[in-house]
Amino acid sequence: MLENFSPPYNATVCQRLLDAGAVLVGKTNLDQFAMGSGTVDSIYGPTKNVWKCKAGGSSGGSAVAVASGVCFGAIGSDTGGSTRNPASYCGVVGLKPTYGLVSRHGLIPLVNSMDVPGILARNVDDVVSILNAVAGHDKQDSTCLTKPFKKISLFESSNYCSRLPPANKMGIKGLKIGIPIEYNCEYLSDEVLDMWDEIAQTLQNEGAIVKEVSMPHTQYSIVCYSVLNQCEVASNMARYDGIEYGYRADDDHSTEKLYAVSRRTAFNDIVKNRILTGNYFLLGRNYEKYFNQALKVRRLIMNDFDNVWEDAQLLLTPTTLTEAPLYSDFIQKTNRDQCAFQDFCTQPANMAGIPAVSVPIKLSKNGLPLSLQIMGRNLSEPMLLALAKYIEHLVQFPQYVNFKQK
Numbered sequence: 433m434l435e436n437f438s439p440p441y442n443a444t445v446c447q448r449l450l451d452a453g454a455v456l457v458g459k460t461n462l463d464q465f466a467m468g469s470g471t472v473d474s475i476y477g478p479t480k481n482v483w484k485c486k487a488g489g490s491s492g493g494s495a496v497a498v499a500s501g502v503c504f505g506a507i508g509s510d511t512g513g514s515t516r517n518p519a520s521y522c523g524v525v526g527l528k529p530t531y532g533l534v535s536r537h538g539l540i541p542l543v544n545s546m547d548v549p550g551i552l553a554r555n556v557d558d559v560v561s562i563l564n565a566v567a568g569h570d571k572q573d574s575t576c577l578t579k580p581f582k583k584i585s586l587f588e589s590s591n592y593c594s595r596l597p598p599a600n601k602m603g604i605k606g607l608k609i610g611i612p613i614e615y616n617c618e619y620l621s622d623e624v625l626d627m628w629d630e631i632a633q634t635l636q637n638e639g640a641i642v643k644e645v646s647m648p649h650t651q652y653s654i655v656c657y658s659v660l661n662q663c664e665v666a667s668n669m670a671r672y673d674g675i676e677y678g679y680r681a682d683d684d685h686s687t688e689k690l691y692a693v694s695r696r697t698a699f700n701d702i703v704k705n706r707i708l709t710g711n712y713f714l715l716g717r718n719y720e721k722y723f724n725q726a727l728k729v730r731r732l733i734m735n736d737f738d739n740v741w742e743d744a745q746l747l748l749t750p751t752t753l754t755e756a757p758l759y760s761d762f763i764q765k766t767n768r769d770q771c772a773f774q775d776f777c778t779q780p781a782n783m784a785g786i787p788a789v790s791v792p793i794k795l796s797k798n799g800l801p802l803s804l805q806i807m808g809r810n811l812s813e814p815m816l817l818a819l820a821k822y823i824e825h826l827v828q829f830p831q832y833v834n835f836k837q838k
């Protein structure tokens with residue numbers, strides 16, 4: 433749909449990177465309109481992971497570019513996990529900032545109420561550098577927070593522990609970390625579960641107060657996300673009509689025909705499917721039953737988070753449920769529903785608007801990256817990233833390319 437489209441202005445994230453002195457190397461591959469969790473449904477074909485498995489998605493190109501050392505860091509988008517999922521499969525760090533902390537101006541919208549530009553880099557310090565450059569109010573995005581952004585500093589001294597923000601000056605002693613039991617779901621692999629337990633235990637040994645917490649509405653999150661996603665997609669995709677911009681079919685017998693043929697030709701099946709179901713949910717007779725109902729469930733999911741902060745400062749969960757499927761297995765055996773299920777642990781943060789980061793932990797028995805996710809309350813990025821850095825330091829994940837030594 434947007435082949436050969438050249439944007440007439442820079443997105444705020446890009447402009448801020450340029451203003452900070454960054455060199456923009458290029459655009460990377462993704463699932464069409466960021467719909468997907470594999471980077472297999474792109475007009476340019478699939479993105480292959482350096483680890484010889486599925487790259488994850490939708491920002492799989494960004495994650496592979498970072499993992500392979502093509503660039504220092506990359507921007508993805510994160511509506512339901514599209515930064516954290518590929519970060520996890522590619523063994524890099526992926527941050528979904530608090531909704532409204534980084535401007536969406538210039539981002540192609542998928543689900544306006546959940547979209548955020550995400551950041552991918554090989555380590556937490558690099559993520560922080562990029563976040564410091566791009567975060568903060570932007571009057572071009574009415575959903576951007578107006579509160580001034582205070583740059584995060586995790587670098588203050590050479591002594592590791594004192595680099596953590598004031599709340600954690602003594603390392604992680606006393607830090608309350610919640611383990612939401614509902615994230616231990618049916619399709620979680622034993623290997624991911626063991627890794628999750630092992631890190632929780634290690635953090636407890638390091639002085640954190642690690643305890644199980646309950647978030648009962650997590651089980652409805654995939655369905656709720658799907659309904660809301662498809663409704664917003666149906667409305668957002670209406671702008672691609674073959675007239676204002678984007679692909680225009682060579683069929684102008686009537687305006688209606690031009691719309692229909694342009695859209696039929698230039699959208700893939702995933703996008704068409706979401707538009708169709710979204711419009712179905714939004715029909716007058718269905719609106720209450722699906723869209724409004726999903727909004728109410730979203731509120732319950734948000735309430736689960738509001739309640740949990742009484743017991744925990746941060747939450748620790750898996751990022752994806754398994755290691756990345758091998759690319760060949762994925763194409764042949766995995767259907768799109770299984771693929772969407774890989775976002776089980778990442779979607780709730782988007783519905784609640786809270787920040788979340790995926791940190792690579794270790795390699796699986798098959799030699800593929802496994803990661804954990806940390807979530808925190810709105811604007812808790814300094815603490816969230818401090819714990820991410822603490823874990824990074826503990827686990828010493830073997831990066832595919834060590835850029836600095838190259």
Ligand SMILES: NC(=O)C[C@H](N)C(=O)O
Nearest residue numbers: 466467468511512513514
């Ligand atoms: N951009 C995203 O986070 C998209 C998400 N994986 C989805 O397919 O809806």
